[in-house]
Amino acid sequence: MTITSPTAADPTPVSLRRRIELSVDGQPVTVHEGDTLLDACRQVGVEVPTLCFLETLAPVNVCRVCVVEVEGSRTLVPSCSRKAEPGMSVQTASDRVRTSRRMVLELLASSVDLSLAGDDVQRWIAEYGARADRHGPAAAPAAAGERDRARPGHHHVGDGLSAATVHQPAKRDNELYQRDYSRCILCYKCVEACGEDAQNTFAIAVAGRGFDARISTEFDVGLPDSACVYCGNCIAVCPTGALMFTSEADLRAEGAWDEDRQQVTRTVCPYCGVGCNLELHVQDNTIVKVTSPLDHEVTSGNLCVKGRFGFQFAQARRAAD
Amino acid sequence: MDLRVTRVPATADERSAVDAVLGEPESGWAGGERAAVDGHVAFGGLRRAEERRHLLLPALHALQDRVGWVSEGGLGYVCTRLDLAPAVAYGVASAYALLATEPAGQVVLHVCDDVACRAATGDPAPLLEANLGPTGGTGPVSWQPSPCLGYCEHGSAALVLRAGTDGGRATVAPFDVARQGELVALGDRLDVQALPTPLALVPQLERGDPSVRLLRRVGRVDVASIDAYRAAGGYEALRRAVELGPAGVIAELKDAKLLGRGGAAFPTGVKWETVARNPRRPHYVVANADESEPGTFKDRVLLEHDPFALVEALTIAGLTMGAEQGFLYLRGEYPLAEQRLTHAAEAARRRGLLGEDVMGSGLRFDLELRRGAGAYIAGEETALLNSIEGRRPEPRNKPPFPADHGLFDRPTGINNVETLLCVLDVLTGGSAAFASTGTPQSTGTRLFCLSGKVASPGLYEVPLGTSLRSLLEQAGGVADGRPLQAILLGGAAGGFVGPDELDLELSFEGARAAGATLGSGVVVVLDDTVDLTVLLRRIAQFFRDESCGQCVPCRVGTQRQEEVLARLLAGRAGGVLAGERALLADLDAVLRDASICGLGQTASAAVTSAVRRGLVAGLQEGS
Numbered sequence: 023m024t025i026t027s028p029t030a031a032d033p034t035p036v037s038l039r040r041r042i043e044l045s046v047d048g049q050p051v052t053v054h055e056g057d058t059l060l061d062a063c064r065q066v067g068v069e070v071p072t073l074c075f076l077e078t079l080a081p082v083n084v085c086r087v088c089v090v091e092v093e094g095s096r097t098l099v100p101s102c103s104r105k106a107e108p109g110m111s112v113q114t115a116s117d118r119v120r121t122s123r124r125m126v127l128e129l130l131a132s133s134v135d136l137s138l139a140g141d142d143v144q145r146w147i148a149e150y151g152a153r154a155d156r157h158g159p160a161a162a163p164a165a166a167g168e169r170d171r172a173r174p175g176h177h178h179v180g181d182g183l184s185a186a187t188v189h190q191p192a193k194r195d196n197e198l199y200q201r202d203y204s205r206c207i208l209c210y211k212c213v214e215a216c217g218e219d220a221q222n223t224f225a226i227a228v229a230g231r232g233f234d235a236r237i238s239t240e241f242d243v244g245l246p247d248s249a250c251v252y253c254g255n256c257i258a259v260c261p262t263g264a265l266m267f268t269s270e271a272d273l274r275a276e277g278a279w280d281e282d283r284q285q286v287t288r289t290v291c292p293y294c295g296v297g298c299n300l301e302l303h304v305q306d307n308t309i310v311k312v313t314s315p316l317d318h319e320v321t322s323g324n325l326c327v328k329g330r331f332g333f334q335f336a337q338a339r340r341a342a343d
Numbered sequence: 344m345d346l347r348v349t350r351v352p353a354t355a356d357e358r359s360a361v362d363a364v365l366g367e368p369e370s371g372w373a374g375g376e377r378a379a380v381d382g383h384v385a386f387g388g389l390r391r392a393e394e395r396r397h398l399l400l401p402a403l404h405a406l407q408d409r410v411g412w413v414s415e416g417g418l419g420y421v422c423t424r425l426d427l428a429p430a431v432a433y434g435v436a437s438a439y440a441l442l443a444t445e446p447a448g449q450v451v452l453h454v455c456d457d458v459a460c461r462a463a464t465g466d467p468a469p470l471l472e473a474n475l476g477p478t479g480g481t482g483p484v485s486w487q488p489s490p491c492l493g494y495c496e497h498g499s500a501a502l503v504l505r506a507g508t509d510g511g512r513a514t515v516a517p518f519d520v521a522r523q524g525e526l527v528a529l530g531d532r533l534d535v536q537a538l539p540t541p542l543a544l545v546p547q548l549e550r551g552d553p554s555v556r557l558l559r560r561v562g563r564v565d566v567a568s569i570d571a572y573r574a575a576g577g578y579e580a581l582r583r584a585v586e587l588g589p590a591g592v593i594a595e596l597k598d599a600k601l602l603g604r605g606g607a608a609f610p611t612g613v614k615w616e617t618v619a620r621n622p623r624r625p626h627y628v629v630a631n632a633d634e635s636e637p638g639t640f641k642d643r644v645l646l647e648h649d650p651f652a653l654v655e656a657l658t659i660a661g662l663t664m665g666a667e668q669g670f671l672y673l674r675g676e677y678p679l680a681e682q683r684l685t686h687a688a689e690a691a692r693r694r695g696l697l698g699e700d701v702m703g704s705g706l707r708f709d710l711e712l713r714r715g716a717g718a719y720i721a722g723e724e725t726a727l728l729n730s731i732e733g734r735r736p737e738p739r740n741k742p743p744f745p746a747d748h749g750l751f752d753r754p755t756g757i758n759n760v761e762t763l764l765c766v767l768d769v770l771t772g773g774s775a776a777f778a779s780t781g782t783p784q785s786t787g788t789r790l791f792c793l794s795g796k797v798a799s800p801g802l803y804e805v806p807l808g809t810s811l812r813s814l815l816e817q818a819g820g821v822a823d824g825r826p827l828q829a830i831l832l833g834g835a836a837g838g839f840v841g842p843d844e845l846d847l848e849l850s851f852e853g854a855r856a857a858g859a860t861l862g863s864g865v866v867v868v869l870d871d872t873v874d875l876t877v878l879l880r881r882i883a884q885f886f887r888d889e890s891c892g893q894c895v896p897c898r899v900g901t902q903r904q905e906e907v908l909a910r911l912l913a914g915r916a917g918g919v920l921a922g923e924r925a926l927l928a929d930l931d932a933v934l935r936d937a938s939i940c941g942l943g944q945t946a947s948a949a950v951t952s953a954v955r956r957g958l959v960a961g962l963q964e965g966s
Contacts, residue, residue, distance in 0.1 A: 084939070087895075089936070097935070097938075098936045118932070121932045122932065125896065125900070125929050125933035126896060129895055174437060177887065179884055179909065180909060181913055182905070185906065208892070225430055227735075228892070228893075230437050231438045231718070231890065231892045232902075233892065233898055233899065233902040239433075240432070249428060
């Protein structure tokens, strides 16, 4: 994303927007009205960690890892959604900011499997000194469906000797997706992509509350019984590998998934005339995953079931040869 | 929207319960009989679906009240009627403790085991388990522990819910051993309507104290009679508001220096002016009667015993802020208040005090009562707005504030019950009289909820600036003359005050200077017999249960905080106390600084204040 381009939230051409001057860590920055503090930080090259933020989705500011200190504000503010205002003085590396970011990472790392959350997350955990182990050894994983039956306002109060986690068996109820909620940081991206930010299918939502909050279909019915249309747009936005193609999950389970050996080929989807760009991820001459570029003007990273999963014909023909 | 709804059909009972709220279905599209025309015409559309979404919670209540839970078929029918995706509706239903998404017994007792009742009478679980078995059973009568039910002055309470057309909802307080025995013996023959009406304890009224203002009608005026209310000074404030007009009312509020009683102490006149001047229309006003802070029962007493007052005050808010529609959001645990407020609104409507032409002013205003469903977080103003809109009760990020982007994204004035009733006091007595009470910065009187080990528990009204010692003395001091260990001031989101700090001035600035908060006026008195670590773990459990789960600091932080308290309670911290103290300090920092809303930002307040005051065994400074 280029910082000065019109956004979905504010489609006004940049040239018509008022300029706003503020400072980030003492450096003066000029952004346009409607830009966020995250935009301002990125403009001056200050790295701000983000987890629930994605350029193509409306910011939900729930992970709180992007918080910054704004002079005069009682609490820290989420940079991903807070709009820049003239004269703001923003600190991104104060003790308060570093403590909160460290704790957010620590709380997630102690309760969620972040092993597929990407190199940046591992680096931030190290840089901020987040220590998941000081919350105690991880508690035993929940049985399948146990977390889905948690009743709001009630939970078993343990002895505190182990740290509660969201670990549970992965859900595999269809041929295309695996949902491994042990890896879910509840960033709301899949809900947004399934719902009003992209697909408008609303097959999943956040259910329950507190530490028992989870992504769920109605009454935890399997995806085939839900409204899911298998567009895979939830997988495309999942930052932690909780949602995954079964083809990828199976290769990972075998220990055969190897991104270094994969070739990514950009092409146009052959199914209809919209012109969605596809990125075919190919390993050992087999398509193992299909994505679409986030910055593609037609898709913004979204596809339908045919573009996302309709590649089997290519492989079926090869098998027939 | 294309809906994919479960194939499980709703029962006739479920359909009739939902239809009673939503009306008969208009067409085959909305779950009715399929007529020939339905094949040719599409009704509804996304916009209409959005407009009707606010009916979701009332429809879910209808299912819960009729069959005792929200079933797959029932939810599917509601979704068909409202054009709403089932996953979305399930997300909403599963966020509320008073909506079950699994079958439950016909009679369910929600028994308070929260801080105030625990401090007074201990943990009710052992006796209930002996009588009714473990929690959450599906037999004809089952029980489950509940957070504070708002009858703290009685020291024990139970909310009794009976599903079915002959069912009902009522509170039993006190819920002592004898009452438990009676209810258990009745079993599923229990008639909810026949349960005795719980009382309110207001010791100042029993003594005939003439200084009370907000409480002056409590217990003295027939709650069912609008004439009795008017004879006791009711609707004088509305008359004055109509005379003054919006600008005049706002000037009075500003001159009175009235600060909001909901916790943030924001100037009410400024808030009302911001909404009134906002050019975007329509405007809404909302009364936040979702009192749920553990140890708080002040709003309940006012709602149950002076119901017309809130109706009048919300009307004034509506006329002043230019709203034609008001919402009264009442917590689901207050069935008696719901009955009386519903009656009061109907009586006011019949007299032309609500409706097309309020009191001959030529202005239109009406209000609708909405029942909460068991979620402390819904008391947070933006979560409350989401709850009314039929969304999950998750707080919104601020800014923008409700005065700009509130209910249905429109300018909205939302006030606490006590604040609204203070407005009546300002208008009837005049701003000068109001401002002459209290301290220069904290004007007027304030309600305090005394509970726990206190000689005369109950609701007290004192001028702001009164010392905590004087308030405690008015309530007869610690029960049985035992030594005071500490006072929990402000609620679970408040903090502890030690016996050496009783000179604390009960004003906004006095509390702030002492590093305390008045919160919702909670004063839980704890004598030397109360185990504070047990109490703290209950508070930690409360926040773990009531967090909406939206942001990481609160969702995981409240869980971790409870784990630390559990370790301390078990005395297993062993040689790592320094580690536990550092952990609590870090949790406090991230909760306070990085949580989205006030719940997370205060979830560690009580624990932190207890540690700071050396009240937690094993965690004294320097240990």
